[in-house]
Amino acid sequence: MKKYTYTEKKDTRSxxxxxxxxxxxxxxxxxxxxxxxxxxxxxxxxxxxxxxxxFQVGIxxxxxxxxxxxxxxxxxxxxxxxxxxxxxxxxxxxxxQSVAYSDKNVKICASHAGLxxxxxxxxxxxxxxxxxxxxxxGMTVINPCDYNQTKQATKAIANHKGPVYxxxxxxxxxxxxxxxxxxxxxIMLNEGTDVSIFATGHLVWEAIQAGEILEQKGINAEIINxxxxxxxxxxxxxxxxxxxxxxxxxxxxxINGGLGDxxxxxxxxxxxxxxxxxxxxDTFGESGTPAQLMEKYGLSADAIVKAAEKAISRxx
Amino acid sequence: xxTIIELEKITxxxxxDIVRMVHAVNSGHPGGSLGCSDYLVALYxxxxxxxxxxxxMDGKNQDLFFLSNGHxxxxxxxxxxxxxxxxxxxxxxxxxxxSRLQGHPTTHEGLEGVRMSSGSLGQGLSVAIGAAQTKKLNxxxxxxxxxxxxxxxxxxxxxxxxxxAAHNKxxxxxxCIDYNQQQIDGSIQDVLDLGNLKDKWxxxxxxxxxxxxxxxxxxxxxxxxxxxxxxxxxxxxxIMKTEMGQGVDFxxxxxxxxGVAPNxxxxxxxxxxxxxxxxxx
Numbered sequence: 001m002k003k004y005t006y007t008e009k010k011d012t013r014s015x016x017x018x019x020x021x022x023x024x025x026x027x028x029x030x031x032x033x034x035x036x037x038x039x040x041x042x043x044x045x046x047x048x049x050x051x052x053x054x055f056q057v058g059i060x061x062x063x064x065x066x067x068x069x070x071x072x073x074x075x076x077x078x079x080x081x082x083x084x085x086x087x088x089x090x091x092x093x094x095x096x097q098s099v100a101y102s103d104k105n106v107k108i109c110a111s112h113a114g115l116x117x118x119x120x121x122x123x124x125x126x127x128x129x130x131x132x133x134x135x136x137x138g139m140t141v142i143n144p145c146d147y148n149q150t151k152q153a154t155k156a157i158a159n160h161k162g163p164v165y166x167x168x169x170x171x172x173x174x175x176x177x178x179x180x181x182x183x184x185x186x187i188m189l190n191e192g193t194d195v196s197i198f199a200t201g202h203l204v205w206e207a208i209q210a211g212e213i214l215e216q217k218g219i220n221a222e223i224i225n226x227x228x229x230x231x232x233x234x235x236x237x238x239x240x241x242x243x244x245x246x247x248x249x250x251x252x253x254x255i256n257g258g259l260g261d262x263x264x265x266x267x268x269x270x271x272x273x274x275x276x277x278x279x280x281x282d283t284f285g286e287s288g289t290p291a292q293l294m295e296k297y298g299l300s301a302d303a304i305v306k307a308a309e310k311a312i313s314r315x316x
Numbered sequence: 317x318x319t320i321i322e323l324e325k326i327t328x329x330x331x332x333d334i335v336r337m338v339h340a341v342n343s344g345h346p347g348g349s350l351g352c353s354d355y356l357v358a359l360y361x362x363x364x365x366x367x368x369x370x371x372x373m374d375g376k377n378q379d380l381f382f383l384s385n386g387h388x389x390x391x392x393x394x395x396x397x398x399x400x401x402x403x404x405x406x407x408x409x410x411x412x413x414x415s416r417l418q419g420h421p422t423t424h425e426g427l428e429g430v431r432m433s434s435g436s437l438g439q440g441l442s443v444a445i446g447a448a449q450t451k452k453l454n455x456x457x458x459x460x461x462x463x464x465x466x467x468x469x470x471x472x473x474x475x476x477x478x479x480x481a482a483h484n485k486x487x488x489x490x491x492c493i494d495y496n497q498q499q500i501d502g503s504i505q506d507v508l509d510l511g512n513l514k515d516k517w518x519x520x521x522x523x524x525x526x527x528x529x530x531x532x533x534x535x536x537x538x539x540x541x542x543x544x545x546x547x548x549x550x551x552x553x554x555i556m557k558t559e560m561g562q563g564v565d566f567x568x569x570x571x572x573x574x575g576v577a578p579n580x581x582x583x584x585x586x587x588x589x590x591x592x593x594x595x596x597x
Contacts, residue, residue: 031453052453055484063442063476070382070446073431074374074454078446093436094473098443102423102433 001215002190004208006176010147012168012202013111017042019154020079020109024050027077030158033068034081035061040170041081041111061086062094068106069098077158078106084113084167085126092132099163100136106164107157108133113143113167114252115280115297116202116290125285131257133165134230140164140183141230143251143259145204146173149227152181167201169252171290174205177225184228186236192222195308196240196247200226200259202299203250203278209301214308221308229259234266241267246311247275250304252294255279274314276307318361320532325593326398327357327532331563332590333394333407333597339583341411344419347573348465349391351496351529351558356391358535359461360399363543368400371428379458380447382432384440385465385494386420387575392430393417397597401429404597438471440464441491445481445551448489459546462491467499470508475520481551482521490542490552494529496560498571513555522553529556564589 023030024046032046033055047054057064061082068078080087087110088095099106110129117125134141140162144150150168157164160183179187189204190211199207204225211221222240226233241247247267249260260277267273280297294300318326330353338344360366364379372378383392390410397404402416409415416425420435432443444462451458468474481489495513497504504510517524523545527538535556542552560574561567564586567578578586 055449057480058476058483060473060476060480062439062473063445063480066439066442066473066477067446067449067480069432070443070448071450073380073447074376074450074456076450076453094439094442097433097436098439 001211004176004189006174008175009172010175011170011172012144012147012150013040013170014042015144015147015150016109016111016154016166016168017045019151021045021049023155023158024053027158029075029077030079031055031071031076032079032081033057033064035059035064035086037082040083041109043081061091065091065094066098069102069104072104072106079109080106081109081111083124084110084129085124088129088132088165089126096136100139103138104163105161107166108164109154109166111168112170114169114202115285115293115299116169116171116252118170118290118293119287121287122284127254127280127285128257129167130229130253130259134262138162139230140228142183142228143167143201144227145201145225146177147175149177149181153227156181156183169202173202176205181227184231184233186233187225187227189225190221190223192220192244194220194244195312196222196224196244197250197304197308198224198226198237198247198259198263199250200229202252206299206301207250207304210304210308213301213305219308219312226259229262232262232266237263237266238270241273242271245273246315247273248278248304248307248311249275250278252299253279255281274311276311278303278307320536323357323361323532325591326361327353328591329594330357330391330394330398332587332592334390335564335578335583335586336596337390337394337407337410338577340408342577343411344390344577345387345575346390346577347498347560347567347571348385348388348494348496350564350567351560351562352388352463352494353391353563354532355463355492355529355535355556356395358532358539360395362536363539364461365458368429371401373431375431376454377456377458380431380460382440382444382447382460382462383421384434384462385437385468386434389417389419389421392421396429398594402427407597437465437468438473441474441477444489444491445477445486448486449484451488459543460489462489464491464493466493466495466497466504466510467507469493469510478517478520478522485549486551487547487549490539490546490554492554492556494558495555496558498560498574500571500574502571517553521550523550525552525554527554527556529558530562
């Protein structure tokens with residue numbers, strides 16, 4: 001098992017904020033909009049350096065999405081920032097009509113996704129956002145795993161023409177990713193032979209921890225980071241699955257509509273085999289610390305280990 | 317520069333196009349389309365500075381128009397075609413399979429002249445504001461226009477946008493409400509009363525003008541006044557009184573022709589009231 005270490009923990013939202021700040025310096029067409037959560041989204045530095053290109057819209061997310069769509073006409077590249085719940089569920093129709101169906105170059109940047117938002121509870125812990133966004137034709141959906149990857153992704157999407165949903169989170173998590181981020185290209189973290197673990201977002205670090213536990217049990221896990229849920233790197237997924245013959249998917253999202261769903265579609269068409277899903281199983285979240293919630297809802301390294309063992313046991 | 321009589325002749329042809337398009341597919345929205353024909357002809361043939369061909373999505377240094385109440389697509393398509401964005405013969409494809417003229421306007425099929433999809437109501441004001449802000453960022457002094465239904469004002473997003481535009485001094489935007497006081501289920505007063513519209517928009521910080529949207533001379537005059545009010549720190553709203561179904565006697569005075577197509581006999585009656593001035597497609 002390849003060793004992954006970290007020297008610090010940082011929040012992925014800071015990766016977004018720092019990436020956006022660099023974009024502000026490098027690309028005069030990048031503009032940013034925020035719905036009264038500038039500090040939470042770490043957009044303060046961009047605002048400070050580019051007051052003319054920062055737009056505070058107040059608590060009015062529908063209006064924010066519409067304004068962003070309109071701003072693209074004339075060549076601007078708008079980045080909208082609010083919590084993931086208010087970035088998607090609250091404004092699904094605005095995104096659908098004014099952004100996706102209108103082919104507008106808007107970057108919807110969503111923080112505090114999933115259970116790790118913590119104590120605020122289920123009203124804010126959206127676990128359906130990946131599903132909603134991936135269903136929209138033409139939408140690119142990205143869920144980076146750490147500070148470095150989020151920063152890279154933030155910069156990469158400015159150069160991608162078309163609507164993008166970029167999902168990140170609140171808690172400080174290990175900074176370990178040094179691989180180059182390319183939209184739509186999976187990252188091999190550990191080559192293995194017994195089971196393929198496809199993980200996204202905060203669950204990537206858990207997958208690495210699971211790989212180490214599995215190694216002690218004599219199981220050689222292949223671990224792949226799928227940061228781009230759409231378009232999905234089918235080639236990398238099939239290459240791995242064809243080798244290991246069983247799969248575990250891991251994500252901080254509802255099993256319905258998430259990364260696992262997308263992978264299952266590919267596998268069922270091309271090479272059916274056992275798949276186990278680590279994700280939230282058709283339930284809302286609740287208040288608690290991020291660590292407590294991830295444990296209670298089964299989004300941990302231990303849960304990935306159990307899922308891997310089950311998937312392996314189901315191999316014919 | 318066309319005279320008022322010439323603009324009225326174009327409008328008559330546009331109204332013919334509308335009833336013929338809707339009749340041909342037995343679906344679509346003639347009422348609001350007929351009511352807004354004068355305004356859209358005035359915009360595209362006189363008021364706006366725009367380049368139909370080649371069409372440029374970014375529209376830099378051109379005035380831009382956004383149709384927020386997308387269901388009145390027949391009048392939008394007719395005016396776009398008649399002003400040179402695409403061939404008038406394409407009006408034949410309205411609402412048919414594989415057409416660029418979808419039931420509600422979209423950019424998705426690459427139809428020249430359409431810069432935003434609309435149909436789900438309440439979104440176009442935000443979009444127009446965004447486009448207006450980009451014009452300011454680009455030091456582009458041209459203007460942005462938008463049209464909204466009165467029933468559409470029941471959508472909350474409109475008022476989010478109204479607040480934002482005043483706060484941010486979006487003074488290169490001239491929006492317009494088609495105030496025909498009808499919606500699908502009946503009169504606005506019966507369904508959900510908008511109250512005093514002028515007071516509402518003024519209270520939201522907009523400069524408000526009123527006009528009769530079925531009188532060409534008044535449209536030109538009031539829109540000129542509106543233009544002269546731009547650049548003064550305030551967004552501008554024109555409350556435009558229109559008659560749903562204007563120009564076709566049996567379609568006027570009720571909400572019944574909001575989304576109903578005429579049959580063969582009704583089409584003939586309608587066409588007899590509308591002079592063919594530019595040649596039917």
